Amino acid sequence: MSWLKGILWESRLSGVLLIALLLAFWQLSAMYLVHSPTWPTVTRIFEAWFENVADGTLMTHLIATLWRQMLGFGLAVVLGIALGLAMGYYKALYNLFEPLVETLRPIPGPAYLPLLVLFVGIGSEMKVVLILVASLFPILLNTYSGVRSIDRVQFDTARTLGLTTMQTFRELVLPAASPQILTGMRISLAISLILAILGEMIVSNDGLGYFVLLSQRTFKVPEMYAGIFTLALFGYVLNRVFVRIEAKLVRWHHESSGVI
Amino acid sequence: MTDYLLVDRLEKRFSSHGRAAFKDVSFSIGQGEFVALIGPSGCGKSTLLHIMAGLSQPTAGTVRLAGEPIEKPRPEMMFVFQQYTKSIFPWKTVLDNVLLGVKYRSKAARDVLEKICRDHLELVGLGRYGDYFPYQLSGGMQQRVAIARALARRPQILLMDEPFSALDAMMRVELQDLLLKLWSELKLTVLFVTHDLDEALYLAQRVIMLSASPASVAEDVRVPLPYPRRQIETRSDPVYLQLRERLYRSMVTQVMASRTDVPETAA
Numbered sequence: 403m404s405w406l407k408g409i410l411w412e413s414r415l416s417g418v419l420l421i422a423l424l425l426a427f428w429q430l431s432a433m434y435l436v437h438s439p440t441w442p443t444v445t446r447i448f449e450a451w452f453e454n455v456a457d458g459t460l461m462t463h464l465i466a467t468l469w470r471q472m473l474g475f476g477l478a479v480v481l482g483i484a485l486g487l488a489m490g491y492y493k494a495l496y497n498l499f500e501p502l503v504e505t506l507r508p509i510p511g512p513a514y515l516p517l518l519v520l521f522v523g524i525g526s527e528m529k530v531v532l533i534l535v536a537s538l539f540p541i542l543l544n545t546y547s548g549v550r551s552i553d554r555v556q557f558d559t560a561r562t563l564g565l566t567t568m569q570t571f572r573e574l575v576l577p578a579a580s581p582q583i584l585t586g587m588r589i590s591l592a593i594s595l596i597l598a599i600l601g602e603m604i605v606s607n608d609g610l611g612y613f614v615l616l617s618q619r620t621f622k623v624p625e626m627y628a629g630i631f632t633l634a635l636f637g638y639v640l641n642r643v644f645v646r647i648e649a650k651l652v653r654w655h656h657e658s659s660g661v662i
Numbered sequence: 663m664t665d666y667l668l669v670d671r672l673e674k675r676f677s678s679h680g681r682a683a684f685k686d687v688s689f690s691i692g693q694g695e696f697v698a699l700i701g702p703s704g705c706g707k708s709t710l711l712h713i714m715a716g717l718s719q720p721t722a723g724t725v726r727l728a729g730e731p732i733e734k735p736r737p738e739m740m741f742v743f744q745q746y747t748k749s750i751f752p753w754k755t756v757l758d759n760v761l762l763g764v765k766y767r768s769k770a771a772r773d774v775l776e777k778i779c780r781d782h783l784e785l786v787g788l789g790r791y792g793d794y795f796p797y798q799l800s801g802g803m804q805q806r807v808a809i810a811r812a813l814a815r816r817p818q819i820l821l822m823d824e825p826f827s828a829l830d831a832m833m834r835v836e837l838q839d840l841l842l843k844l845w846s847e848l849k850l851t852v853l854f855v856t857h858d859l860d861e862a863l864y865l866a867q868r869v870i871m872l873s874a875s876p877a878s879v880a881e882d883v884r885v886p887l888p889y890p891r892r893q894i895e896t897r898s899d900p901v902y903l904q905l906r907e908r909l910y911r912s913m914v915t916q917v918m919a920s921r922t923d924v925p926e927t928a929a
Contacts, residue, residue, distance in 0.1 A: 555749050556748050556749065559741075561735050562715060563762060565766065574751065578753070655753070
């Protein structure tokens with residue numbers, strides 16, 4: 403039986419089994435213990451999920467969410483990295499902007515929503531701007547602190563090799579700060595999904611957030627759960643893809659700092 | 663040609679506490695000479711080397727290369743840092759690290775530059791390691807990469823800041839001999855900063871010793887030992903031992919003198 407023990411505890415099989423067990427418990431409790439429309443069986447939820455996948459409903463909403471999330475996140479990445487590199491490199495810019503950043507940063511993303519509705523309206527642009535504002539700060543902060551922690555010896559090296567400022571950015575500053583930049587991006591990726599769903603729940607006519615809320619309001623409880631499951635799956639895949647890319651880009655960092 | 667690289671009444675004060683690291687430091691180095699600069703820790707020898715490289719500004723005095731004042735890093739001088747794990751960029755392969763030194767300087771085609779870099783890696787014994795990443799190499803090999811990168815730029819002068827002090831004894835011996843070989847083959851001028859008296863005497867034609875802080879030149883002696891030098895024979899040569907004793911005495915005197923001074927407020 404030791405081989406079984408090995409497979410169970412040394413791999414992630416145990417974790418997968420736990421999920422299966424919880425689902426089974428859910429299924430049985432919904433069948434025999436709790437008879438309530440708010441607690442449908444797992445099979446009923448999957449049925450709803452397949453129906454909505456088959457007729458394209460979930461796909462349409464998923465694409466709507468993905469599109470605005472990626473647009474907001476992408477803009478935050480471009481802006482955050484550009485501004486962060488400049489702030490990290492030029493002391494004067496850091497002194498100028500850092501207090502402002504520190505003042506704005508503690509404002510929770512959702513707090514911008516009422517304000518944005520006033521200025522940007524209730525369309526897709528509002529959600530994109532909301533996502534942008536909320537995911538900007540982790541990227542910005544990580545970028546400039548990454549640049550500021552670059553060792554003096556590395557800048558001296560660049561100078562003795564006669565690199566210009568632009569060459570120094572490309573050959574030293576950006577790659578040296580990339581592990582921290584990617585950490586910021588990973589945090590922002592999660593934030594961008596949260597804000598996308600929130601925006602869709604407040605005011606929208608598509609997207610997964612809209613789908614989940616609408617299902618709940620129209621008493622389509624299995625569909626509501628199906629939407630939430632879709633979000634779990636979507637978030638999981640998104641994170642996996644990102645971790646893959648990150649591992650590839652900063653392999654040198656993990657290898658040279660001994661962290662795998 | 664004795665005034666090829668000239669240090670003239672150089673002084674560095676640190677603005678934070680106004681104390682001078684060194685003052686009135688003057689010496690000159692001839693073309694092709696191998697000079698070691700030693701001194702007790704904290705005497706500012708590393709700072710002095712940074713100023714000579716144009717990486718830092720003195721508070722008084724000048725450094726001249728062939729008569730021209732040095733204010734910023736010059737292409738004919740290359741610097742080899744003590745911290746090779748930093749000065750070799752860990753995100754670049756060995757070859758790309760060496761290439762970084764030449765690719766913006768030369769308009770030659772990429773493959774021509776790569777050939778130059780591979781030749782220089784060969785020169786330091788790393789011919790097979792071009793595609794490796796620094797973290798896959800030992801410390802000694804990483805410092806070789808730094809030397810290859812410096813040499814690929816065909817400098818006339820190497821300024822070396824305790825380049826071997828972070829290496830283990832075996833590596834250090836190997837790199838000392840490699841450096842001497844490169845120096846004589848490439849007709850380089852070398853200024854080598856170290857806190858290790860033995861290393862200074864083994865390598866250099868001349869040893870300049872700085873006194874304790876605020877430092878100035880305490881000793882400037884020739885090392886009349888023939889090249890090629892040999893790790894065992896040279897280090898047991900009577901001339902070597904005599905010179906070693908003399909410089910060691912001087913060093914101890916310096917340190918003692920600085921201790922009996924009026925105690926400074928802790929820096």
